Amino acid sequence: MVLDDLGSSLRGTLDSLRGKSRIDEEDVEKVVKEIQRSLLQADVDVSLVMELSDSIEERSLEEEPPAGTTARDHVLRIVYEELVDLVGESTELPLEEQTIMLAGLQGSGKTTTAAKMAWWFSKKGLRPAVIQTDTFRPGAYEQAKQMCERAEVDFYGDPDEDDPVKIARDGLEATEDADVRIVDTAGRHALEDDLIDEIEEIEATVQPDRSLLVLDAAIGQGAKDQATQFETSVGIDGVVITKLDGTAKGGGALTAVNETGSTIAFLGSGETVQDIERFEPSGFISRLLGMGDLKQLTERVERAMEETQAEEEEDWDPEDMLKGEFTLKDMKRQMDAMNKMGPLDQVMDMIPGMGGGLMDQLPDDAMDVTQDRMRNFEVVMDSMTEDELENPRSIGASQVRRIAKGSGQGEETVRELLEQHKMMSRTMKQFQGMGDGDMQRMMKKMQQGDGGMGGGGGGGGMGGFGPF
Ligand SMILES: Nc1nc2c(ncn2[C@@H]2O[C@H](COP(=O)(O)OP(=O)(O)OP(=O)(O)O)[C@@H](O)[C@H]2O)c(=O)[nH]1
Numbered sequence: 001m002v003l004d005d006l007g008s009s010l011r012g013t014l015d016s017l018r019g020k021s022r023i024d025e026e027d028v029e030k031v032v033k034e035i036q037r038s039l040l041q042a043d044v045d046v047s048l049v050m051e052l053s054d055s056i057e058e059r060s061l062e063e064e065p066p067a068g069t070t071a072r073d074h075v076l077r078i079v080y081e082e083l084v085d086l087v088g089e090s091t092e093l094p095l096e097e098q099t100i101m102l103a104g105l106q107g108s109g110k111t112t113t114a115a116k117m118a119w120w121f122s123k124k125g126l127r128p129a130v131i132q133t134d135t136f137r138p139g140a141y142e143q144a145k146q147m148c149e150r151a152e153v154d155f156y157g158d159p160d161e162d163d164p165v166k167i168a169r170d171g172l173e174a175t176e177d178a179d180v181r182i183v184d185t186a187g188r189h190a191l192e193d194d195l196i197d198e199i200e201e202i203e204a205t206v207q208p209d210r211s212l213l214v215l216d217a218a219i220g221q222g223a224k225d226q227a228t229q230f231e232t233s234v235g236i237d238g239v240v241i242t243k244l245d246g247t248a249k250g251g252g253a254l255t256a257v258n259e260t261g262s263t264i265a266f267l268g269s270g271e272t273v274q275d276i277e278r279f280e281p282s283g284f285i286s287r288l289l290g291m292g293d294l295k296q297l298t299e300r301v302e303r304a305m306e307e308t309q310a311e312e313e314e315d316w317d318p319e320d321m322l323k324g325e326f327t328l329k330d331m332k333r334q335m336d337a338m339n340k341m342g343p344l345d346q347v348m349d350m351i352p353g354m355g356g357g358l359m360d361q362l363p364d365d366a367m368d369v370t371q372d373r374m375r376n377f378e379v380v381m382d383s384m385t386e387d388e389l390e391n392p393r394s395i396g397a398s399q400v401r402r403i404a405k406g407s408g409q410g411e412e413t414v415r416e417l418l419e420q421h422k423m424m425s426r427t428m429k430q431f432q433g434m435g436d437g438d439m440q441r442m443m444k445k446m447q448q449g450d451g452g453m454g455g456g457g458g459g460g461g462m463g464g465f466g467p468f
Pocket residue numbers: 104105106107108109110111112113134137140143185186187188242243244245246268269270271275
């Protein structure tokens with residue numbers, strides 16, 4: 001993943017500033033060197049790197065840190081602000097009725113992105129539809145159709161029609177009920193006249209509210225040329241950078257886009273429909289620096305909670321968990337919610353203090369063990385009675401034996417589960433008394449537990465679901 005090592009290498013350097021209240025030139029130089037190395041390795045333009053490092057150096061030495069700020073946090077904040085500035089703003093994308101056209105070179109990931117974006121909009125409560133006008137690449141129709149099925153979104157395409165403009169026109173009519181229509185177009189090896197003519201015609205027919213350029217992260221600095229070319233020919237409102245999972249060089253695309261005066265709308269980081277995220281500069285950089293992306297984590301938690309809730313009894317309110325007794329049933333719901341959020345290591349990466357550095361210190365299979373353990377806990381809970389789930393404290397030695405036998409797990413696992421529940425229960429108690437506190441506040445509380453700006457503190461954790 002792009003700029004992956006920036007967070008850990010920078011944290012190492014910043015840690016050497018621990019305990020210092022003032023920073024000197026030598027310290028700043030060390031930090032700046034680390035940043036330069038990481039950014040250049042990730043293919044960020046040299047002059048941009050130099051500009052950024054000058055600015056960090058100047059500000060770190062000249063700006064007066066607010067009272068009570070350590071030298072480390074002072075520099076970290078400046079680095080963070082400068083990096084946020086470097087990647088630029090996020091493309092404006094209101095959650096309303098609209099038509100979005102995707103353009104880009106062959107293989108950049110347009111079709112995949114169309115389905116991913118449709119999935120993303122559907123999770124925001126809008127009804128999206130994908131219109132596939134790519135008649136150039138055999139297989140594009142089937143690929144788009146399958147991905148849209150997976151994303152559970154509407155799809156329009158016509159494999160027997162060769163005129164993309166006609167497909168676009170018919171597609172608009174056929175998807176009248178949709179709120180957001182995403183029009184996928186064909187790609188070519190280079191921005192040739194044919195491609196431009198076709199896109200211009202489709203654009204004239206579709207009259208999109210937004211046109212987004214889809215760029216493969218691996219093209220690095222080449223992003224600048226492509227963005228400029230597409231901007232002059234069809235005009236672009238924003239960029240989607242794909243395949244960030246497959247390259248360490250994506251820094252070029254990320255920053256080159258900004259240099260052309262364009263903005264980034266989405267980031268793609270995998271082949272499945274869920275592998276998309278809205279580009280949020282501050283969240284993106286916090287995550288790179290290992291500060292945890294609270295905003296994104298909160299979104300995921302809320303989404304997972306909503307889904308779990310819908311499947312369970314309707315009168316259950318997650319806030320009850322913060323008010324009353326935290327039962328094993330609540331713990332089970334939380335585990336279900338965690339499962340829905342995606343692979344545990346990704347979730348942990350977004351939790352402040354659990355990101356980058358700490359994860360790096362864990363053995364590779366630590367997360368698998370945790371996931372296995374969660375599965376074992378679920379099996380154990382399935383063998384408990386309603387009363388035991390509601391009142392775990394009432395579970396004595398004979399019940400432990402019975403539950404272990406019934407679930408096919410060792411007594412040790414049952415005891416571990418009870419112990420884990422106790423730990424989580426204690427954590428929940430800390431969140432109680434927060435008034436109408438919602439998940440967001442809970443997340444904030446976790447961040448505070450991490451010591452504010454400083455990453456790598458090892459605090460927080462999903463109410464105890466850390467790598468225990
Ligand atoms: N790893 C990874 N692969 C991706 C990502 N986005 C797309 N791909 C893969 O890249 C390949 C090309 O993606 P498509 O969506 O077919 O690209 P396209 O721009 O529609 O291609 P044309 O229709 O030929 O112009 C496919 O194999 C996708 O699975 C991503 O974010 N990560």
